[in-house]
Amino acid sequence: MRQGQISTTGHALLGLLSFAGEVSGYELKQLADRTLRFFWVSPAMSQVYSELGTLDRAGLVEAREEAANGPRPARRYRLTPAGEEELRRWLAQSDVGFPVIKHGVALRLFLGHMVSPDRMEEMLQRYTEQLEGRTAELAQIREGLGDDPAYRYAALVAEWGQRYYREEAEAVQVVLEALSRPRT
Amino acid sequence: MRQGQISTTGHALLGLLSFAGEVSGYELKQLADRTLRFFWVSPAMSQVYSELGTLDRAGLVEAREEAANGPRPARRYRLTPAGEEELRRWLAQSDVGFPVIKHGVALRLFLGHMVSPDRMEEMLQRYTEQLEGRTAELAQIREGLGDDPAYRYAALVAEWGQRYYREEAEAVQVVLEALSRPRT
DNA sequence: GGTCCGATGTTCCAAATAGGAATAGTACGC
DNA sequence: GCGTACTATTCCTATTTGGAACATCGGACC
Structure with a gap:
């Protein structure tokens, strides 16, 4: 601090x-x-x-x-x-701390034993939609940066972000599938 | 609040x-x-x-x-x-906000125009190592949970986390490659 | 011309959070 | 018997959040 x-x-x-x-x-x-x-x-x-x-x-x-x-x-x-x-x-x-995330969706999934399956699915679905929105926003920003060397690093971060959102969306699908499978 | x-x-x-x-x-x-x-x-x-x-x-x-x-x-x-x-x-x-991240590595990459290439590479390398450490921690936790249905949701979150760390490591490699390419 | 609305611009306040230091008692190895 | 590490709690300060409150300006609209 x-x-x-x-x-x-x-x-x-x-x-x-x-x-x-x-x-x-x-x-x-x-x-x-x-x-x-x-x-x-x-x-x-x-x-x-x-x-x-x-x-x-x-x-x-x-x-x-x-x-x-x-x-x-x-x-x-x-x-x-x-x-x-x-x-x-x-x-x-300065030392670079490991990233800290406040991931409300993961928190609620963690407490899944207290959430109705419907609510859980709705929540994950909604997160997927939000991710699409964010991805679109970021895609637009990335485009705006072009290949202007002045924005080289911003562009790298924007690309990283897009990758991350894509991966999150896939991870959510995996969770949804796991939840839809009857537990053994 | x-x-x-x-x-x-x-x-x-x-x-x-x-x-x-x-x-x-x-x-x-x-x-x-x-x-x-x-x-x-x-x-x-x-x-x-x-x-x-x-x-x-x-x-x-x-x-x-x-x-x-x-x-x-x-x-x-x-x-x-x-x-x-x-x-x-x-x-x-309660409403589930979109996740918030404090990603020191991304922040510094964003400001890359003010960082020496050596320092940047060292930082990314170090992050990769930290990711490996975290992945190992999480793998151990995931194992400890077994397939006990009581920890079903915790297990899903742990698997999601492992996926995320793996993806981050790959994203960092992509950034490192981009940085090593001479800018046009 | 007047009026409402939304954007600009700044300040203020209460609460939540972060990050440790300080303080103690206990267990355990040597 | 002594040092060290772990358990347990409290206290303090700085940072951060989230908005409300206030004021001004530019246009849209009638």
Whole structure:
């Protein structure tokens, strides 16, 4: 939890800023929802703002107040050289924990002895549909990235994600089949 | 976040208690580390105890103070009928969110433009090793479950997990190959 | 022109979670 | 008899979540 002062979320936001140029907290949250969400928890609105405050005080991002006479004034943030340095340092040094999953479907399957077969099947079916939706979303994102070398790594992650969703869908089918077989 | 008074973690603990019989907070945490951890966040020690307190006050678990003259006295908890009912209700009614992953490896791959190729490869290699370790752990657990119908669902989850780890390992290999190809 | 709606933009608050440190008693090997 | 590891619980702090509340702007619509 402790690595200097900046949390993992803080570093993730620095990472997004390294793509984004100059954005408001609101836009940063939207960017997180379009990217981070697929492999990390997209931080809450409130956390985006409080984290930006922390990063600002640490000199890792720079805020620019928009002219008050323009449209909707907003504070826009961008990465500073110190911020980029900190991000590189973190990427090089921080230890990479094993992924943590909060898998509600697996949790409920685990407690299957307390769930009606109908409900279980419905749940798995619904998950399959959600997976299709996600796959489509990700496919569209992947397409949008093209083969622009600037998005090389994002593309790799998107492809990994698509693979994962496909595999999950298959795994669910296997479970459904196992459940439909009468237990010995 | 709000579903009566009991959090998701609370319900997960109720679920574990439905397997465990009568256990102390410490044992419950250990059980969570051996089971829940593979598909959910294993709650912190402190949270296990505070959650047990909440569940107790709600009448969903029952505490029994061990005789003070015995060995290490411990408060042991077991599920009450009301607790089982609540668990069934929750399983039947609560909505099942799409899984959330905190995937440090994917996060760092996403930010690959700021990571040295060596570090990236080392990280992916290390993840592969961790996956092998986890697969072995899970295989052992799966074996321990045998084909006891009492553990039917646990076995399904364990098999799903093994599948997932295998797939992750393959996906990492694909990424490693893509990275080793010179970019066009 | 006025009015409603949805998107933008930010702050605030309460609760849940995470991650350990601190504290103790007990068992067990040596 | 002593050190070490395991059992057991409590406490503290920081992080994270999930929204409500507030305000402003741009268009759509009548």
